[in-house]
Amino acid sequence: MNYNNLILNFENEIAIIKINRPKALNALNKETLEELDLAITDLDKNDKIKTVIISGEGKKAFVAGADISEMKSMNVKEAKDFSLLGNQVFNKIENSTKIFIAAVNGYALGGGCELALACDIRIAAKGAKFGQPEINLGIIPGFGGTQRLTKVIGKSQALELILTGDNIDAEEAKILKLVNQIVEVEDIMEKAKLIAEKIAKKSAPIISTAKEAVNFALEHPSAEGSKFEANLFSTCFSTKDQKEGMQAFLNNRKADFKNE
Ligand code: CO8
Numbered sequence: 001m002n003y004n005n006l007i008l009n010f011e012n013e014i015a016i017i018k019i020n021r022p023k024a025l026n027a028l029n030k031e032t033l034e035e036l037d038l039a040i041t042d043l044d045k046n047d048k049i050k051t052v053i054i055s056g057e058g059k060k061a062f063v064a065g066a067d068i069s070e071m072k073s074m075n076v077k078e079a080k081d082f083s084l085l086g087n088q089v090f091n092k093i094e095n096s097t098k099i100f101i102a103a104v105n106g107y108a109l110g111g112g113c114e115l116a117l118a119c120d121i122r123i124a125a126k127g128a129k130f131g132q133p134e135i136n137l138g139i140i141p142g143f144g145g146t147q148r149l150t151k152v153i154g155k156s157q158a159l160e161l162i163l164t165g166d167n168i169d170a171e172e173a174k175i176l177k178l179v180n181q182i183v184e185v186e187d188i189m190e191k192a193k194l195i196a197e198k199i200a201k202k203s204a205p206i207i208s209t210a211k212e213a214v215n216f217a218l219e220h221p222s223a224e225g226s227k228f229e230a231n232l233f234s235t236c237f238s239t240k241d242q243k244e245g246m247q248a249f250l251n252n253r254k255a256d257f258k259n260e
Contacts, residue, residue: 001042005032007057008039013050013200014193015043015098022058028111028143029067030082037089044096047259050204051196052096054119055103055189056112062104062128063112068137079142086111086143090118094215097208099199103192104128105185109167114143117152120211122178123192124170125185130178131167151218153178203241204259 001008007018017039019026028036043049056062066086074082093100093115102108102119108130116122116130124130132141132149140146141162150158153176161168173179183191199207213232217225236242240260248255 001038003035003039005029006035006039010049011193012197013048014196015046015049015052016189017052017054018057019054019063020057022056022061024067024069025061025064025107026056026058026112027064027067028086028115029070030085032067033082033085033089037085037092040089040092040096043098044092047204049098050200050202050207051099051101053101053103053189053192053196054093054115055105055192059106059185061107061112062102063109063115064107065110065112065133066143083142086114090114090144090148093118097204097211099196099207099211101192101196103188104130104170104179105188110134110141110145111143114141114145114148117148117178118144121180121195123188123195124173124179124182125188126170126182127185128170128173128179128182129167130170130173131165132162133165133167135163135165149178152176201257203239203245203257205239206236206241206257209236 005019005021007020009016019032021027021032043052071082100119102116102122104116104122104124106125106128108116108128110133113130113132132145134141146162149161157176170179170182174182181191209232213229216228241257244257245255
């Protein structure tokens with residue numbers, strides 16, 4: 001499949017998606033979101049892939065937001081459809097059985113910050129900037145930002161970013177737990193791949209089960225979460241990989257998971 005606005009590469013069990021509109025700082029227009037939707041749907045069905053890295057092409061931006069030139073003349077219905085499309089794509093990332101790593105190589109503003117937030121792990125380059133500047137355009141975040149940012153950094157920090165429209169640098173984002181790690185920009189893909197490779201060595205059904213269990217915590221009270229966890233935990237024992245993992249430990253060797 002050829003994409004106009006994405007570059008998709010594969011390295012063993014890792015897929016690497018780069019948003020490829022560097023002249024517009026990788027702004028997300030409708031076509032890019034539709035391509036991302038297709039790519040993620042395909043990857044989700046691909047048994048060979050365990051982790052997906054998302055980054056931005058070029059030196060300056062991860063994604064500088066939704067495409068303002070495309071949004072400017074939208075009417076209310078078009079704006080809602082656009083918002084729903086973005087939410088659909090980002091929900092697919094969040095609910096995917098694959099583990100998504102955002103390699104934030106530069107500006108992650110508006111829809112770009114929201115894309116990073118939908119990923120499971122976020123690595124930032126030293127010079128990266130995060131923010132929800134929609135307020136300066138007379139709108140609010142529309143690709144899940146009001147929801148995910150609040151869950152990740154808490155209500156008052158989220159509201160400060162959303163209401164002031166201020167950008168923050170990678171160091172501040174790390175303090176707010178918006179990013180896991182900060183690395184030099186030239187090392188960001190290597191770092192993301194290291195994490196992706198480490199995860200890809202584990203069992204596919206077990207990593208997706210772990211993601212499902214952690215995601216559940218964000219939406220449900222602890223009592224329900226404990227029951228859900230016990231159910232998912234016990235399903236691990238129906239896999240060959242659980243047997244292999246425990247046998248390998250007892251035999252003092254590395255587990256050779258078959259993803260079954
Ligand atoms: N949309 C469209 N084009 C963009 C965007 C964008 N978000 N960001 C940058 N560009 C374009 C510029 O227009 C410029 O194009 P050209 O060269 O043709 O003039 C090119 O990229 C380079 O940008 P700059 O010259 O501005 O580069 P600077 O280094 O001076 O500045 C910034 C970089 C600070 C990142 C600046 O470009 C900027 O502020 N960009 C906009 C950031 C922003 O406001 N993002 C939020 C957008 S709104 C959003 O994401 C809402 C998501 C939910 C939508 C819900 C649907 C209804």
